[in-house]
Amino acid sequence: MAEPLNVALAGLGTVGSGVVRLIETNAELIARRARRPIRITAVSARDRTKDRGVDLSGYAWEDDPLAMAERADVDVVVELVGGSDGPALALGRKTIANGKALVTANKAMIAHHGIELATAAEQNGVALKFEAAVAGGIPVIKGLSEGAAANAIDRVYGILNGTCNYILSTMEDTGRDFADVLADAQRMGYAEADPSFDIEGIDAAHKLSILAAIAFGSRLRFDAVDTMGISRVLAADIAQADSLGYVIRLIGMAGIDRSDGTPRLFQRVRPHLVPFDHPLAHVDGATNAVVAEGNFMGRLLFQGQGAGDGPTASAVVADIMDIARGEKGAAFSMPAGELEAMEAAPTGHRVGRSYIRFVVADRPGVLAEITAAMRDTGVSIESLIQKGRGEEEGSVIVSMVTHEVPEQAVTQAMRILEGADSIKAAPLVMQIIEA
Incomplete structure (x- = not known):
């Protein structure tokens, strides 16, 4: 030997x-x-x-x-x-x-x-x-760089942070709110004393930028990841999503946008609504999962423990063994030097369905104000629910799901509603992943 x-x-x-x-x-x-x-x-x-x-x-x-x-x-x-x-x-x-x-x-x-x-x-x-x-x-880097090497990857996305996934799936199972579950996660060692890197999506954004470089042959652009964490997700959002046939997961998603003929790098980390029949909907606890979609291989799912001494040490030693074999x-x-420098892709033209949650004053005319802003920006509402009380006395929670519209239309509607005294907290917008 x-x-x-x-x-x-x-x-x-x-x-x-x-x-x-x-x-x-x-x-x-x-x-x-x-x-x-x-x-x-x-x-x-x-x-x-x-x-x-x-x-x-x-x-x-x-x-x-x-x-x-x-x-x-x-x-x-x-x-x-x-x-x-x-x-x-x-x-x-x-x-x-x-x-x-x-x-x-x-x-x-x-x-x-x-x-x-x-x-x-x-x-x-x-x-x-x-x-x-x-x-x-999870051997996702090896899977993309070796197993899927012959494919043009269309999109890579997934659950990249176990702390956030534990918090969201526990909220889902227990009905408890974010701060309560986070405190438990800290006591049990699932979350750091300062959890901001995890719960604000920064850790997932680091990982997504690495996956994007490998999947698309692009230069690293961590600075261009559109990042939002889970700290604003309420138990009411979890319940509303469930009634509509979805779970909420923090998803990192990357792809190449060629809408204007020039390839640009799209990277986003945000909480999304995921339909019950999507593979990522069944990823619970501190588990990670990554989906890669290639032009010949179709959809691949990598799933397993995303942290801990055993799984992470296993990946480290596998790398050492590769080096030992030359x-x-x-x-x-x-x-x-061959990685392509890509500009960040604009997101406003992206078309999809969105979930929007408002905390509003409990008085007549508020719904009319919201729906008028949607009408004026061309946002068609698929469903609207007013259910439950907000944390502030005299407030209620209003949730809606839009039809497919450009994201910039939803953004414009939120701008119209900025500063309205009937809106008690900044609206939460989450995109919906289709199955």
Whole structure:
């Protein structure tokens, strides 16, 4: 058998400890499948004394993770520090510059600096791998870049954040409101003390921008992702959606818009209404799922655990095994210099059905005011429900579903209603995914 592949590991949190545990537990199987042993030689973390449930005594300890990029007994550095910049990026740059392969689960760093790192990796003849950065243990990056490589991908979309999916599906099952379920999720460790990256859609936007680059051969455009989270979704919205035959899910969606003949990149992360008979409607809890639609393969569904020590560690070690077998490949499925720079696609002309929820004053004439704004902007109403009281005394909740109309028409209607004293809170608009 060939010489071992030597690995250094920066970051020994949940995922890092899981990587150590997996490599030690399945060492023989991994060696047979990778055609050489995988050996951890050095580790680094902020606290040397913390009990992580794994024995680290056999590995060299580096207080400074950057030192691992210079060790002669390291072939691959695994970065699990996190953060788009700072120590993680410094380690990534130094690892590649020193001719060593880099494996990371850091979606923020890849979303912001992936092209730079991929270019440097190509110039230095080393691998850059980040399967674990998107959807944890689901091999969606490998699926798109290898299994679906011969297809022109029309659209990629899915549930990319387990915290949001847990909150929404729990609201659905229990009838409880957002803040109450979020507090429970924080107590149980499903949500961070500061959950904003998850609940405001930023984490999902990082992942979507990476998927879009791989699926469409476009340069990363995290800055162009239209992002809205789930913090404004009410239990009443969940109930209304259910009565109409839908569930609410935070969906990241990307595609190429060719409406004016010039390809532009469409990327959006927002809560959507998903019909009961759509595969994503049955994705509950902290599960992730990604749908890819190709011109020859049709619809593919990737589903599984999107986080946690086991699934994410599995994706990290799979990347290490690829490197052990000599499989470098382009990080984004094609050389970084060949990725196409695309402008962000405008969304106003996109045609579809929308769900709109208002919290309004409980008095006569309010519905007439809303429907007049819809009429004046050409928005046709398919159904309208007034049901239940708002959180503010003297208010009620009005929900409607539109017929298919351009999104800009709905936007114009909302502008007309801005500042109306009968509207007690900013309306919530959610697009509807068709089955």
